[in-house]
Amino acid sequence: MSQTTSRANQFSSGPRTIQSAPFRRLAWNLAGLLVLSAAQACFPAVGTAPSATVTAVAVSIKDFAFSPQTLTVPSGTTVTWTNLDDEPHSVRGADAQIRSDALDQHESYSVRFEKPGTYKYGCSLHPKMSGTIVVQ
Amino acid sequence: MPSTPASISRRNALKCLAYGGAGTLFTLVGGVLVPSDLAYGAGTAPARSKGVPLFVQISDTHIGFSKDANPDVTGTLGRAIELINAMPERPGLVIHTGDITHLSKSAEFDTAALLLSTLKVLEVHTTPGEHDVADATGSEYFRRYGKASDNRGYYSFDYQGVHFVGLINVLNFKPGGLGALGSEQLAWLDQDLRGRSSSTPIVVFAHMPMWTVYEPWGWGTADADQAMGYLRRFGSVTVLNGHIHQIVQKVEGHITFHTARSTAYPQPSPGTGPGPGPLKVSAEQLPAMLGVSSVTLRRHPSVLALDDRTLT
Numbered sequence: 001m002s003q004t005t006s007r008a009n010q011f012s013s014g015p016r017t018i019q020s021a022p023f024r025r026l027a028w029n030l031a032g033l034l035v036l037s038a039a040q041a042c043f044p045a046v047g048t049a050p051s052a053t054v055t056a057v058a059v060s061i062k063d064f065a066f067s068p069q070t071l072t073v074p075s076g077t078t079v080t081w082t083n084l085d086d087e088p089h090s091v092r093g094a095d096a097q098i099r100s101d102a103l104d105q106h107e108s109y110s111v112r113f114e115k116p117g118t119y120k121y122g123c124s125l126h127p128k129m130s131g132t133i134v135v136q
Numbered sequence: 137m138p139s140t141p142a143s144i145s146r147r148n149a150l151k152c153l154a155y156g157g158a159g160t161l162f163t164l165v166g167g168v169l170v171p172s173d174l175a176y177g178a179g180t181a182p183a184r185s186k187g188v189p190l191f192v193q194i195s196d197t198h199i200g201f202s203k204d205a206n207p208d209v210t211g212t213l214g215r216a217i218e219l220i221n222a223m224p225e226r227p228g229l230v231i232h233t234g235d236i237t238h239l240s241k242s243a244e245f246d247t248a249a250l251l252l253s254t255l256k257v258l259e260v261h262t263t264p265g266e267h268d269v270a271d272a273t274g275s276e277y278f279r280r281y282g283k284a285s286d287n288r289g290y291y292s293f294d295y296q297g298v299h300f301v302g303l304i305n306v307l308n309f310k311p312g313g314l315g316a317l318g319s320e321q322l323a324w325l326d327q328d329l330r331g332r333s334s335s336t337p338i339v340v341f342a343h344m345p346m347w348t349v350y351e352p353w354g355w356g357t358a359d360a361d362q363a364m365g366y367l368r369r370f371g372s373v374t375v376l377n378g379h380i381h382q383i384v385q386k387v388e389g390h391i392t393f394h395t396a397r398s399t400a401y402p403q404p405s406p407g408t409g410p411g412p413g414p415l416k417v418s419a420e421q422l423p424a425m426l427g428v429s430s431v432t433l434r435r436h437p438s439v440l441a442l443d444d445r446t447l448t
Binding site: 064087126128 | 203204205238239240266267269270271272309313314315352353354410411412413414
């Protein structure tokens with residue numbers, strides 16, 4: 001502020017009414033930006049443009065089937081499978097990214113998908129069951 | 137052992153006994169296995185067998201299960217063990233055809249091992265069910281029972297002149313598929329059987345049925361035909377499976393396929409209901425739908441040994 005003031009004083013030696021006022025406005029704008037930046041650091045939601053929010057999506061395991069069988073989600077989504085059958089099921093994909101333990105009734109398992117692609121999976125106890133997650 | 141003209145009678149016997157009360161007694165006559173019933177739920181003591189029981193098959197004990205269909209699976213396994221221990225002539229072996237536990241949990245394996253240790257037999261052999269390799273790394277079963285097969289899941293041994301082959305068909309399911317043996321295991325089986333006299337009785341045990349019982353529920357093994365190809369030359373082959381919690385039998389030449397009851401809970405017959413889950417029946421009915429299967433080796437092959445048991 002003092003710096004700004006000194007500049008204003010510098011300019012004020014010239015035609016004051018024309019140059020000092022815009023500079024004062026600039027100074028206030030700068031100050032405002034500083035306050036806003038500080039606010040953003042502490043409270044990120046304040047005045048920020050909406051970015052990709054983290055969403056959670058559910059797949060239910062019912063009657064020996066994954067529902068929905070094919071699910072399309074945006075990158076960054078966490079998918080949660082919940083077993084509603086009284087028979088255990090598991091969720092197993094091609095690699096360790098999708099690899100649950102056996103899920104008893106009402107137990108859940110979650111995976112966060114970052115990389116776009118098509119992820120096929122099944123149940124290690126019931127080979128006829130299959131599902132797909134499409135990440136866009 | 138001289139062969140006997142027993143095949144026609146054996147088939148008829150199989151048909152009569154396919155309903156099975158609570159278990160099945162197999163009698164090996166002249167290298168040919170003949171089944172007969174073993175009552176369980178009615179509390180009747182098994183009638184004196186006409187030979188020394190070779191082994192008893194138990195299956196699908198599902199320790200850890202605790203829902204309507206049976207809230208006391210440790211109790212029903214305990215009764216199955218009591219039945220075996222009370223046999224007037226006890227078998228030397230017990231073969232467990234898998235689903236020892238329900239969720240592959242460590243505590244479940246502990247409880248199962250404790251119960252199975254009360255069996256008054258020489259050895260207990262196992263093959264895992266899909267419920268036994270359902271932990272994320274699939275390692276819990278092998279930690280406890282992997283030694284016999286060097287952690288491969290398949291192995292063979294000989295007992296009383298019978299060659300036993302334990303196979304594993306619950307790993308590496310492909311989504312939408314059936315159980316599978318895999319090329320490595322099949323190559324091993326081919327090698328294991330090579331050079332053995334075709335008069336050697338063979339017993340194969342694996343969890344999933346080795347023939348297609350019901351494809352929509354995955355009740356079969358995709359590459360079993362190749363295994364059966366190696367077995368076809370033998371004079372007596374008995375394939376024992378579990379998984380479906382009910383007795384289904386099939387005879388194909390010299391090969392008898394037999395699935396066992398569970399000691400935990402029954403499952404619906406193929407296609408009845410949304411899937412192969414636990415079937416709730418009345419408390420009175422339950423014991424009659426659980427059981428064990430006993431296999432007896434007759435040393436006098438000229439006599440067909442058939443024990444007719446009361447259905448419970």
